Amino acid sequence: MTGDEQATLTLPALGTRRNLREEITQTLRAAVISGELRPGVVYSAPSLAAQFGVSATPVREAMLDLVGEGLVDTVRNKGFRVTDLSEKDLDELSELRALIEVPTVRRLAEAGVAPEVLDELRPLAKEIEAAAARRDLIAHVAADMEFHLRLLALAGNQHLVETVRSLRARSRIYGLRTLADRDALVPSAHEHAELLDLLAAGDADGVERLMRRHIAHVRGIWAENGEGS
Template sequence: MDALQQRNPITAQERLRDQVAHALRAALIAGELRPGTVYSAPGLAADFGVSATPVREAMLDLAREGLVEPVRNKGFRITEVSERDLDQYTEIRALIEVPMAGRVAGTATREQLEELRPVAQEIVDAARKHDLIGYLEADRRFHLGLLGLTGNHRLVDVVGDLRKRSRLYGLNRLDERDELLPSAEEHLELLDLMLDGDAEGAEACMARHLGHVRSLWARARDEPVEPRPRLRLGAPATAR
């Protein structure tokens, strides 16, 4: 633990909890923590080289996000998402985000749309750098930021909740085949269509993008999973 603190100075228990939570999210994305499996806080703490307390606190944070669920006297189970669930979540998102893309194209100012360009570029840059956590975080900010331009914050809340529930596994395998980059670049394409005031084109692009993402995830889930490597705190959240 002393060596860990020397490499990553921790000034408060809350910071350590956040660091563990970040590492757990990365492990979920990379497939190191498997859906349906129960993990104990002491077991994960041993992997991380920390005490069980910050791990329990971090897992409770993830439970509030719907990523795990407490199992009495055992630990936390990684929540499972079925193919049917994913189809239904994607359908709901399409019902909301496709027409809203057209609306935003016709109502948002050029300045409002241009404010999203750095975020869209972040998505592309993260895909090129194989930064999976950065990719998902920038993707979340772009999609929710776009919906925010409608002025309907309930829509933002609904899609934000759907994104949490439909988080998907196997992202590292897509990254290894460089299949994330084309999906990432669709955000820039969508933004350009909106800036041109092409509502119909924006709707078609959003529909294609959501369908593209869903098909990529389906392929990733069908592939065999490698044995879970030893988790470690402070490891970069990248696939390579």
């Protein structure tokens, strides 16, 4: 694929909705993280808008939001290109995530989380698995992001949540498509339900082990496929 080719993505038709720009931004962010939007390819707002079934304006605004997040760069008179990351970048992002997320979720287990609070997260855990089963990588990543950020928000530190949001958005999981095609994505997705069960049991050691394995697993998906630069 050359740098100026447009790729056809599996994007949902959104129509006219409230917070359309925010919804498009979330979807495109997930497309970047999952590797459905690839580095080196120039994507135009009109082309993406046609796949969403909306006008180009909210798509262009959403892409500018992603420029602000450092996920894409503008290409003059052409569109937008996904910012590339090196192996070192991805390793460092994974290390930072582990340093923040693992002890935070462990502290939640030690302090105890009310069953009804955990129950509010279970539909998201199911959606992560369902998206994995139907090989909808964009929905899978979007639900995964929401799950982890809502879980971390229980610690009561909004700055921590925003930091992790940025780290997760800047990460890439280029091997998800290969994993999905091998029907191997669902077992990884099930780790979210396992995490909730461990939190319900107050198993802090188990929570820490699973979180470390989960972050390492996500990083390993990328490394296994050797698609970084």
